[in-house]
Amino acid sequence: MFKKNNWRKIGISVGAVILLLALVVLSSARLVTGRWTGIRSLGRTVVNTVLAVNHRQTVSSYSQGHFTNIIFLHHSTGNNLIEQGGVRERFTQAGYSFWDHSFNYQGLRDPAGKFTGYNYSVPDDNTDPDGLARIFGQKAYGLPLDTLSGLLQHEVIIFKSCFAPANNITSDQQLEQYKTWYLGIRNVMDQHPDKLFIVVTDPPLNPAETNVQEAARARAFATWLKSSEYLNGHRNVYTFDFYGYLAENDPASPDYNMLRKAYREGSDSHPNQVANRALGPQLVDFVLSAIQDYRTAVASR
Numbered sequence: 001m002f003k004k005n006n007w008r009k010i011g012i013s014v015g016a017v018i019l020l021l022a023l024v025v026l027s028s029a030r031l032v033t034g035r036w037t038g039i040r041s042l043g044r045t046v047v048n049t050v051l052a053v054n055h056r057q058t059v060s061s062y063s064q065g066h067f068t069n070i071i072f073l074h075h076s077t078g079n080n081l082i083e084q085g086g087v088r089e090r091f092t093q094a095g096y097s098f099w100d101h102s103f104n105y106q107g108l109r110d111p112a113g114k115f116t117g118y119n120y121s122v123p124d125d126n127t128d129p130d131g132l133a134r135i136f137g138q139k140a141y142g143l144p145l146d147t148l149s150g151l152l153q154h155e156v157i158i159f160k161s162c163f164a165p166a167n168n169i170t171s172d173q174q175l176e177q178y179k180t181w182y183l184g185i186r187n188v189m190d191q192h193p194d195k196l197f198i199v200v201t202d203p204p205l206n207p208a209e210t211n212v213q214e215a216a217r218a219r220a221f222a223t224w225l226k227s228s229e230y231l232n233g234h235r236n237v238y239t240f241d242f243y244g245y246l247a248e249n250d251p252a253s254p255d256y257n258m259l260r261k262a263y264r265e266g267s268d269s270h271p272n273q274v275a276n277r278a279l280g281p282q283l284v285d286f287v288l289s290a291i292q293d294y295r296t297a298v299a300s301r
Helices: 004-033 039-054 056-060 076-084 087-093 129-136 147-151 163-167 172-190 212-225 242-246 273-299
Strands: 069-073 097-101 156-160 196-200 237-240
Touching (some): 039 056, 087 097, 129 147, 129 172, 172 237, 242 273
Parallel strands (some): 069 097, 196 237
């Protein structure tokens, strides 16, 4: 029979092996996701990745080379726009397959509007400008092993930053940093001419949650994203100016550059149902027009 100290040595050895395996798994996750993660978070990421890989053939089957497989990466404002603006229904009626991805805990919804039960593991659930830059800085794999690779399974990729941080631009330096991040995102989009990308500017903030200076910078950022400086020479990149449709445009108004009175409720910066009903159809029309325009550009090469 083994002595107690022999069992102790075996236990220490097994523990060391388990620890080593855990470190290997964590290191592998670091290489794939571009970040370190805890055991619990790693477990969730692994489960979501396995489910995404198992579902990849279904997702990819909607991609027929005609830019009909659409995904929209968003948070709450995007969700309200989809549900109150009839976005999914309008794409479906036009013959397109519309998926959307909200917070990680909700994850991916299919063209029928049903949750798939998994997500694309958005790092830290962050879709602020820095979070989007992090996503587009990931490695693109042939399998949906990270957020970027999951998005690239689709042919048309619509994305919008989370509105509050994006439009709380407290300094000119912060504004320039946002531009730097989005230039980096554009560089990645340039590498995927078989995909069409739609940048959605963020809605203006409620007057109760911003000030004149920050609101002016928010407009400057939205204006830059739709400018020739950002778009010219980048044929697969389009910008839907969500901000421009919702912002107060009268320089004499105390709410200039902020969310219009008709489109807000109380101090909430989420555009209200009136706004979403008006903007949902416009988003769909813009995306369909961009798809047709890019199809023509691709066909003429």
